[in-house]
Amino acid sequence: MANFEAYQEYQRIEDFEEDSPPGEEDLLVHVPEGLKDSWHHIKNLDNFFTRIYHFHQKNGFACMMLSEFFELIQFLFVVTFTTFLFNCVEYDILFANRAVNHTGPGQNPLDRNKVTLPDALLPSQQCTENIQENSWIIFLLIMAAIFWIYRLVKVFCNILSYWEIRQFYIKALKIRMDELCNFTWQEVQDRLISLQREQQMCIHKKELTELDIYHRILRFKNYMVAMVNKSLLPVHLQLPLLGDIVFLTQGLKYNFELILFWGPGSLFQNKWNLHPKYKRAGNRLELAQQLSRVILLMGLANLLLCPFILVWQVLYAFFSYTEVIRREPGSLGARRWSLYGRLYLRHFNELNHELHGRLGRGYKPTSKYMNSFTAPLMSVLAKNVAFFSGSVLAVLIALTVYDEDVLTVQHILTAITVLGVVITVTRSFIPDEHMVWCPEQLLQCVLAHIHYMPDHWRGQANKGETRDEVAQLFQYKAVFILEELLSPIVTPFVLIFLLRNKSLEIIDFFRNFTVEVVGVGDICSFAQMDIRRHGNPMWMSEGRTEASVYQQAENGKTELSLMHFTIKNPRWQPPQDASMFISHLKEKVQQDAQGGPSTRLLLSEAPLCGSLLLSNESGSGPDNLLASVLAHPVLTASGLPGRDRGFLPPSTAASAAASVLASLSASQLHPQPGRSHSLNPLPSSLYPDSPLYGSDRTVMDSMSNSDARFRSSTMLSEFSSAEMSLHAIYMHEVHQQSSAPQRTSGQGQHPVPMRELHTNPGAPHSHSLHSVAAGLAGPTTLGGWKEEEEEEEEDQKEEEAIVSGSAPRPEGRSSC
Numbered sequence: 001m002a003n004f005e006a007y008q009e010y011q012r013i014e015d016f017e018e019d020s021p022p023g024e025e026d027l028l029v030h031v032p033e034g035l036k037d038s039w040h041h042i043k044n045l046d047n048f049f050t051r052i053y054h055f056h057q058k059n060g061f062a063c064m065m066l067s068e069f070f071e072l073i074q075f076l077f078v079v080t081f082t083t084f085l086f087n088c089v090e091y092d093i094l095f096a097n098r099a100v101n102h103t104g105p106g107q108n109p110l111d112r113n114k115v116t117l118p119d120a121l122l123p124s125q126q127c128t129e130n131i132q133e134n135s136w137i138i139f140l141l142i143m144a145a146i147f148w149i150y151r152l153v154k155v156f157c158n159i160l161s162y163w164e165i166r167q168f169y170i171k172a173l174k175i176r177m178d179e180l181c182n183f184t185w186q187e188v189q190d191r192l193i194s195l196q197r198e199q200q201m202c203i204h205k206k207e208l209t210e211l212d213i214y215h216r217i218l219r220f221k222n223y224m225v226a227m228v229n230k231s232l233l234p235v236h237l238q239l240p241l242l243g244d245i246v247f248l249t250q251g252l253k254y255n256f257e258l259i260l261f262w263g264p265g266s267l268f269q270n271k272w273n274l275h276p277k278y279k280r281a282g283n284r285l286e287l288a289q290q291l292s293r294v295i296l297l298m299g300l301a302n303l304l305l306c307p308f309i310l311v312w313q314v315l316y317a318f319f320s321y322t323e324v325i326r327r328e329p330g331s332l333g334a335r336r337w338s339l340y341g342r343l344y345l346r347h348f349n350e351l352n353h354e355l356h357g358r359l360g361r362g363y364k365p366t367s368k369y370m371n372s373f374t375a376p377l378m379s380v381l382a383k384n385v386a387f388f389s390g391s392v393l394a395v396l397i398a399l400t401v402y403d404e405d406v407l408t409v410q411h412i413l414t415a416i417t418v419l420g421v422v423i424t425v426t427r428s429f430i431p432d433e434h435m436v437w438c439p440e441q442l443l444q445c446v447l448a449h450i451h452y453m454p455d456h457w458r459g460q461a462n463k464g465e466t467r468d469e470v471a472q473l474f475q476y477k478a479v480f481i482l483e484e485l486l487s488p489i490v491t492p493f494v495l496i497f498l499l500r501n502k503s504l505e506i507i508d509f510f511r512n513f514t515v516e517v518v519g520v521g522d523i524c525s526f527a528q529m530d531i532r533r534h535g536n537p538m539w540m541s542e543g544r545t546e547a548s549v550y551q552q553a554e555n556g557k558t559e560l561s562l563m564h565f566t567i568k569n570p571r572w573q574p575p576q577d578a579s580m581f582i583s584h585l586k587e588k589v590q591q592d593a594q595g596g597p598s599t600r601l602l603l604s605e606a607p608l609c610g611s612l613l614l615s616n617e618s619g620s621g622p623d624n625l626l627a628s629v630l631a632h633p634v635l636t637a638s639g640l641p642g643r644d645r646g647f648l649p650p651s652t653a654a655s656a657a658a659s660v661l662a663s664l665s666a667s668q669l670h671p672q673p674g675r676s677h678s679l680n681p682l683p684s685s686l687y688p689d690s691p692l693y694g695s696d697r698t699v700m701d702s703m704s705n706s707d708a709r710f711r712s713s714t715m716l717s718e719f720s721s722a723e724m725s726l727h728a729i730y731m732h733e734v735h736q737q738s739s740a741p742q743r744t745s746g747q748g749q750h751p752v753p754m755r756e757l758h759t760n761p762g763a764p765h766s767h768s769l770h771s772v773a774a775g776l777a778g779p780t781t782l783g784g785w786k787e788e789e790e791e792e793e794e795d796q797k798e799e800e801a802i803v804s805g806s807a808p809r810p811e812g813r814s815s816c
Contacts, residue, residue, distance in 0.1 A: 205519035234498035272521030299495035341473030362449030382429035593662035
């Protein structure tokens, strides 16, 4: 993608207009008298839908305005307090470097050495004189005042704008403010789609779809995701000694968006249309030169403003993190998803709350994977440094307990604080003595949530190189803070020396990967999730895609995004090519499920498997089910006996997931009367204390009586996320089989079965993991289970074998 030759093979992709019936460009809409309002024929639907989404996610008008008000106060406080500290404090007196004369009427001679806080503060007149004499301070204050006034005007405009959105929620969507928190975004979105039929907010289409709304909210975000996916943005830096590092900060991302989307000289002439000149190939070189000049000017502007931005970054970081670091020094060792990771792992058409929820579910397994790597040398050094520091700290604490006057000794508090930080930092290098080394299983659990994993990670989970690449997506908080502090310095050089060199590639990218959708405008063609135009034959798109290697999304982004959007929006009707792809996945799931374990067995193993991967933490039904699918191969490969049968034959996590997803499909083929066809939540019998672990009849009874109990949006969201996790695992395994067919032989020979996963990705959009209950309770067959009498005989033989000591037992090892 980074090569110029690659862009020479790009071709203009024709417009995709299947979302709109033909002939609606000149549609005249009749609006009934009772429905006339300012929400008819909204000119800027991008801004309108985005404000509706933010209004919902930020919990309404009061919370949003209060938050913006305090942002103004925070900025004013930082500027005022910093000016006060630099000009109105006499530090020689504060640090007791100069004696203070306290002799006077009413003063106790014994208190003459005690310095009070007012002694270190200058009089207001002298403080004002210090500020007036410093022209540099005056200039900074003027710049800060201009920025604050600009922010004030923006807040005032937001108040007017979001008051209109508040009225829209109340009058048009019929959602009161005190009930807003009880509505999910999908419910708000359904009301928007219904309202379009009454009030033509968009006059170019009679009906809006879920994809139309996502396109308008995520128009520019989808472009950013696509450019990261095609390695177009210069976020990988080669530095001496450090090697390849990823550098993407809020400031750098802001400059990318400013240059490309909405700043002066950007490629878009308004919020929804790419400028026509960028759609023609004839003047691509001239346009590339113009874009290069815009990038150069923006880089020079960043270089000019670098001192001011750097000062603000340092001050804001100091006021934000100093108290947290003093109270919890270990917080710097905590991890967070990097900004690059959020773009790399983001699906096309994935809203912020969907991304945050998915990455939040993947936080614990990713932390466990990163913490499973230990450096023996660093561990030995850390233990000894912690011992010596702890010894000194213990003595200092004991002395302060014996006599509090010890605290008045110079730097004693500093020494206690520094020793506490050193101990906390060194302990982070000491591994947990109870930790079990199973990187392949942990990385597979990570994949289940983040959905994307490079091919070369497969089978290399125990390598330091793999851990370093995961660290680029999942960085230390200390690294995040350091990058943000360095951002004002690094950003100008990235723009001037790296982004400018990609000007022609950027022009070609926007020309070749922009399509116009009637009623929506210009969008990134990747966001259409069109298998035919952007599918990858190595990701189950063979025979259904016409894309060249340069038009294919990397890492199965098109296919995984399609499955994710379909699951999150079960009422959305995908185009024909997408429907064919989903049907093909369903067929392959059914085939791979034939040799997999039954769903009932997986559910019965949920408590044990959950304890293996969830560290004995109480997980929800979806968590337990996913854990059982991932850990089932470990149990079978290690020789553990099954709960309801003898020793289980080795199997893979792929076949286990296929069994679950096949049950989903079966539940749709045999829907239960009186139940929703698309929203059948998984029953409470997934929980360890459920009667599921009894007889089959008990299972069915518990399922039929528990639907109403779990028919909540939260549970449905959890189960749909678990379903997508199974799809991601399955699709990655199928991809591995397509790229390396030789790996499919001997699936049951390895005790680490993560390389042989066949998880079900392709259950059609109408079915979801919440429907497993209906599948189990329906007239479907769960697999080759024996009759109850035969099972009882097997249980007796198993118990006799264990008592006699002839049964193999897992050895006590520290690795999986």
